[in-house]
Amino acid sequence: MQQPDRIAHPWGERTPYGRDGRWPARVDQHLADGVAPEDVQRWAKSASLLHSNGDAMDIAVVDGRIVGVRGRADDRVNGGRLGPKDLFGWQANASPDRLTRPLVRMGGRLVETDWDTAMGRVVAESKRLLERRGPSAIGFYTTGQLFLEEYYTLAAIARGAIGTNHLDGNTRLCTATAAAALKETFACDGQPGSFTDVDHADVIALFGHNAAETQPVLWMRILDRLAGPNPPALVCVDPRDTPVADAARESGGVHLAPLPGTNVALMNGLLHEIVENGWVDREYVEAHTVGFAELEKRVQEYPPDRVAEICRIEPEQIRSAARVLGRAERLLSTVLQGFYQSHQATAAAVQVNNLNLIRGMLGRPGCGILQMNGQPTAQNTRECGADGDLTGFRNWENDAHVAELARHWNVEPTRIPHMAPPTHAMQMFRYAEQGSIRMLWVSGTNPAVSLPELVRIRRILSQRRLFLVVQDIFLSETAQLADVVLPAATWGEKTGTFTNADRTVHFSEKAVDPPGHGRPDLDIFLDYARRMDFRDKDGRPFPQWHDGESAFDAWAACSAGRPCDYSGLSHAKLREAPSGIQWPCTAENPDGTERLYTDGRFWSAPDHCESYGRDLVTGAPLEETEYRALNPDAKAILKAAEYLPPHERPSDEYPFVLITGRTIHHFHTRTKTGRVPELQAAAPDVWVECSKDDARRLGLADGDAAEVATPRGTITARVRIGDIRGGVLFVPFHYGYWDTTGSGPGGGRGRAANELTVTDWDPASKQPLFKTAAARLGGAS
Numbered sequence: 001m002q003q004p005d006r007i008a009h010p011w012g013e014r015t016p017y018g019r020d021g022r023w024p025a026r027v028d029q030h031l032a033d034g035v036a037p038e039d040v041q042r043w044a045k046s047a048s049l050l051h052s053n054g055d056a057m058d059i060a061v062v063d064g065r066i067v068g069v070r071g072r073a074d075d076r077v078n079g080g081r082l083g084p085k086d087l088f089g090w091q092a093n094a095s096p097d098r099l100t101r102p103l104v105r106m107g108g109r110l111v112e113t114d115w116d117t118a119m120g121r122v123v124a125e126s127k128r129l130l131e132r133r134g135p136s137a138i139g140f141y142t143t144g145q146l147f148l149e150e151y152y153t154l155a156a157i158a159r160g161a162i163g164t165n166h167l168d169g170n171t172r173l174c175t176a177t178a179a180a181a182l183k184e185t186f187a188c189d190g191q192p193g194s195f196t197d198v199d200h201a202d203v204i205a206l207f208g209h210n211a212a213e214t215q216p217v218l219w220m221r222i223l224d225r226l227a228g229p230n231p232p233a234l235v236c237v238d239p240r241d242t243p244v245a246d247a248a249r250e251s252g253g254v255h256l257a258p259l260p261g262t263n264v265a266l267m268n269g270l271l272h273e274i275v276e277n278g279w280v281d282r283e284y285v286e287a288h289t290v291g292f293a294e295l296e297k298r299v300q301e302y303p304p305d306r307v308a309e310i311c312r313i314e315p316e317q318i319r320s321a322a323r324v325l326g327r328a329e330r331l332l333s334t335v336l337q338g339f340y341q342s343h344q345a346t347a348a349a350v351q352v353n354n355l356n357l358i359r360g361m362l363g364r365p366g367c368g369i370l371q372m373n374g375q376p377t378a379q380n381t382r383e384c385g386a387d388g389d390l391t392g393f394r395n396w397e398n399d400a401h402v403a404e405l406a407r408h409w410n411v412e413p414t415r416i417p418h419m420a421p422p423t424h425a426m427q428m429f430r431y432a433e434q435g436s437i438r439m440l441w442v443s444g445t446n447p448a449v450s451l452p453e454l455v456r457i458r459r460i461l462s463q464r465r466l467f468l469v470v471q472d473i474f475l476s477e478t479a480q481l482a483d484v485v486l487p488a489a490t491w492g493e494k495t496g497t498f499t500n501a502d503r504t505v506h507f508s509e510k511a512v513d514p515p516g517h518g519r520p521d522l523d524i525f526l527d528y529a530r531r532m533d534f535r536d537k538d539g540r541p542f543p544q545w546h547d548g549e550s551a552f553d554a555w556a557a558c559s560a561g562r563p564c565d566y567s568g569l570s571h572a573k574l575r576e577a578p579s580g581i582q583w584p585c586t587a588e589n590p591d592g593t594e595r596l597y598t599d600g601r602f603w604s605a606p607d608h609c610e611s612y613g614r615d616l617v618t619g620a621p622l623e624e625t626e627y628r629a630l631n632p633d634a635k636a637i638l639k640a641a642e643y644l645p646p647h648e649r650p651s652d653e654y655p656f657v658l659i660t661g662r663t664i665h666h667f668h669t670r671t672k673t674g675r676v677p678e679l680q681a682a683a684p685d686v687w688v689e690c691s692k693d694d695a696r697r698l699g700l701a702d703g704d705a706a707e708v709a710t711p712r713g714t715i716t717a718r719v720r721i722g723d724i725r726g727g728v729l730f731v732p733f734h735y736g737y738w739d740t741t742g743s744g745p746g747g748g749r750g751r752a753a754n755e756l757t758v759t760d761w762d763p764a765s766k767q768p769l770f771k772t773a774a775a776r777l778g779g780a781s
């Protein structure tokens, strides 16, 4: 069954359905030219790797090669649909320039070697540093694209064996605020809502979430509701006039395009209207929340006229959006990078939680909150503790939680660092810059393109005193700077599990062998542990597990009794299940859990919670005693926030606000999607989007070469005149240098958006700011 052109029509054909109906199935498929479905010898079970939606798919195999994919009709997430990146992205696996052998730096050059030599260097350097400088000299920077089993193992090695606090994921760039906002409101991570809430909602509000491009299959679900009977109204908050914004207007909802960096003011304005107009569910608030009085007082300071001035939108727009939200019977709110990558990221995302809570819109069909993720397995980095969290949503400030984790690992509690919050990525790079981190092991990510202020990042990664290990499938910009490069297997070449943005766990089967000597990340981590001879309290090799299945079982045991409880899941069960299964999943609840907090009870009891919360302005962690006083009865917390202007504001020299972001055709730093002909042809090079008026004023036409500059750097990009608010520039951040000049711009012109961005982060979530830099635009010389 060949499909229509899914580059030109990314969301495919509509399959309309009505409120409370079942989303009809539609099976999308793409096979290589000349391959018919009957030629396929085997279909291996998996889910999408190139976004956070977790679309279930099967991988087609012929003669040991991947030849295509098809969606799975029975799956709860996608009902068979796939997005453009899913349909075409698998081709990257077979790129001729995959890494096939380990590399080590010799005489300044990376040269091919064998695993013993490469691992020997890593182990020797680890031992040397542990002896001379202690565990804090070693840091791990991982990704949102490995499997659950791999993160759990990495967390055990870093925190339980080495005892370093320096372990984080590039999920810091995308989902840190999702986790932080959930922890502030519910005192625990865990997505309350479910994608099935789209089927029941009468209002869907997307805050800084361009679902049409970032989660095309979720957007198909929304489009199908919009095309059916009783369609929902949409509220869209985005400074760009995206397909979501168009749909919002057409649905009878509202598109709000606030000035970047003003989300907290906007949210306070919306909450002000909800309170003023009596749209608050007082009974729910009274029974299930704390903090309403303070929130009510705070939002009084944000009447629409004041907010309109801050956000530079019309007051009436705020009132209309508030009317839609305030009168909704079933409100689904979703949040993503437009909120997360701003200077008051957590404060703004928390106000979305507040909106649903004060409207009593939680834990019922259609009433949910989805603080979205950016990457396919970001959820697992958080659960497993391979980012700035303690494994199993445990609280690093609670000694009982640390002791419990130590029991699972059979190590001394003192081995697990917990005297300070786990180190976040931005701080890890700072430590590497200052010289206290001397070995950085980067797995499955490309900080030389994705972190802010690249001149600085390249400088840090290139230091001679820093021993840089990069584990990847391509010689990325970061790998080019490494001392040791370890060739990894990727999706389709290894077996494991992963969890999407609505807690759905999928099984991903090995379809083919990795090329050359590439190895699954799990094997690499376990090999390292054995070579380091890590031992548990009883002298047994640590980690005690030895493959994917035993790693999963160890994790399931470790998660038991925690909110992300996997104890009712196993590889065998997930392999056989027709659909992914949502955690928590236990023996008593074997089919998983569609929505959290259906009974209005939360994981926020002081002894159980994952976090005591933070000050949203300074980011300082709250003390246990403060938390006990604030929330003794385990309710949800309504946390108010004051609007604060961004640190870097437009000036005469840099009159624009620059935001960076994604496009539907590429993923992250394009290491995979840039090697896929259809995706690369659809978006071959970087561009800068500006408004018609700004382009006219600057004498720029569509397609002109332009220079975008900030106090950090300059890039050259083609002008795209788009529906973006005046005074704002958008640059996609996917484009680096691997297919042009190497690891950086060399002597040439900059191309990566992160040459421009600032080293700064949200105080609570530590997510870097990609949405509020001051910039200049002009014709390129």
Ligand code: SF4
Pocket: 144, 173, 174, 175, 373, 374, 375, 662, 667, 668, 669
């Ligand atoms: S593109 Fe990268 S930073 Fe952005 S959401 Fe995806 S994985 Fe995260």
